[in-house]
Amino acid sequence: MAALLVVLPLLAVVFLNLPHVRLGNRLALLFAALFCAAEGVAALAAPEGFWNRAASLADIGLTLDLTRLLGTTFLVDALARVMFLSIAVVGLCAALVARYAYVDEEQEFRFANLLLLVTAGMNGVVLVHDLFALYVFLEITAVASLVLIVIERGKSAFEGAFKYMVMGAVATSLLLTALALLFIGAGGTSFEEVAAGLRASGTSKLELVALAMFLVGLAIKAGLVPFHGWLPDAYSAAPAPVSVLLAGIVTKTTGVYTLIRLVDAVFGYGEPIRRALLVVGAVSVVIGAVSALAQRDLKRMLAYSSISQVGYIVLGLAAGPGLGLAGAVFHLFNHSVFKTLLFVNSAAVERQAGTRDMDELGGISSRMPVTGTTSVIALLSTAGIPPFSGFWSKLLIIIALWQAGHPGFAALGVAASVLTLAYFLSMQRRVFFGKLAERCSRLEEADAWGLAPALALAAVTVALGVAAPWLFQTFLLPVRSIL
């Protein structure tokens, strides 16, 4: 059943592009949205053993054992289900924003196809248990998101995409070089083989070099400092629905999720790795937050904020398995939700007001109340204010850091939250509240397509925050138990 997550989108793309199938371009987007919705429902509500069962259409007597067809087994654990849910939620919202933002149906059709392909790529990244297959799906995701960034062929889009491409290519080469070295040492590339090889060889120089290269490559893909140069340009230059996708889930899947999975399943939580993660995470948290304060463009500010929040996730990972890992994964999901919400609203602002320059905007909340309110919810959650979801995940991370013997870093996490609050309040004041700017005097609220994702995401943030203590029992302890 899990293999469907990769195969079904491909089949959908093939179907949508068959020569005589003229379903109408809007329906392509519907296809993509439905697929994401189905993935989300399956991630949440699937019964035990659902994912590992073979896909079958028993009523026609047709059993399609995709795992035998594909020659691999996929093991779906709690971490994978969290990722599926995130991918589904963000994908669905991106589809809705595309419906809202695009008038041209041809554009929607292309977006829908690429959305399906990039989802197949991300699902593959989550599902694989082999380093080389991981590379294959990372590359699929990277190239598909490149094409998405330039889907409108705008000038700045090409430039942002080029930077993203170059950094991505360097990262990929580093990852592959490290893969080759680990292949030599372990004789294979599956997670189990490489992990066994690493354990057997102790800390030889070559293994350390391979690990270092892996970490640098993943840091580039995750947008961690000092390899974050491409991220603000790519996020702000991409068209609105693509930014939603990029910021909401693509960078997270190809960067932080892969880091978490590899540290957990292959590299282990050794001292040198934890120390490196602590440093990189802390630096990203601080520099991301400080840089965000200085921005004029709304989307660039959100991009630097993402860098900062991903730093938190890395800090959680550095605090080790158990509470740290749980906090990191929870914050990953929360960040998908509230960052997507912020980008959805920024898309609405951009479409209605025609600019992203925060100096030119002002007082929007009086004309676009829903957008304003949901933005407030998102920013409070990002800054870690109770009772929203962000508070709980940050709390977990800070407690885990404290318990792991890094009180300084824990304090840093708290301090940076204050910084986060500062830049977001500044954004809110300039854009949404305050005096109504001239440009904005005749604004209308975004239409239903633009509001629906915002409302849904805000609802999730609030609900998660309120229900967090209960959720710790059902949601997070299973994540801890994958260790």
Added chain:
Amino acid sequence: MNASLWIEHYRLVASASGTLFVAGLYCIIFTHNLIRVLVGIELLTKSVTLLLALAGAVTGRMALAEAFIMTLIVLEVVAIAVAAGLVIGIFKHHGQARTRVIRELRG
């Protein structure tokens, strides 16, 4: 080809791979011309290809390494084609394919 032959030569091959890697990085970092960046990326890919072939020869698992190399080549062709498209797109917007133009994207 038996594994021990290549274990003799591994330092030569691995060092060559490293040379290619550094050459590719140098191209990417120090060039004014966007197409040379692509040349650098290709050199990085060749470095990895060589290292994978060495890995296969040295561990005796050449079939696996060959499969890796072939898949890698297919993926990289698509990636480079899209990258070339980006360069052409930048050229169409700016009239030149120099790195100066993308340094201008600042907030």
Added chain:
Amino acid sequence: MTYATEVLIGLLVLVALWTVQTTILRAAIGLAATSVVLSLVIFHMGAPLAAVFELSVCAGLITVVFVSTISMTRPPTEAETKKEKTILARRFHPAIIVSALAGVALWASGYVLEVAAPAGPPASVRDVLWNVRRLDLLGQIIIVFVGVFGVVILFKEQRGQKEVGR
């Protein structure tokens, strides 16, 4: 005693180093030459299928892509070309030294490749590719679709508009 390995590797490094310090069109040809030598090296290492792939795809297809791209983005003036030559001398001739030094440093660092225990009977590439690594094949199919959309989006003239500026 044949020195085939040393000669081939040496040739590979030489061609690659020439590629990094020459004009852009020659660099594309140099890249093709590097691919040819690399394909010979890979063949010598016992990977004939991969060698053929490298030859036909990298030395062939990618070179065509590069030359087309270069022709579509030709430098505008004579002065530009002269300027390029001085830049090359100043910036890229050192590339040879830097890269060669890197290789020598790597050689001299005394790293030891710890090799995994020898495998069982050698598998055939066909078997590995079609049976063991089928997921990678699915990945290749997916990325080809991505590539097709990429080419359509990047190169197809939009109806009624030439460029979308922003």
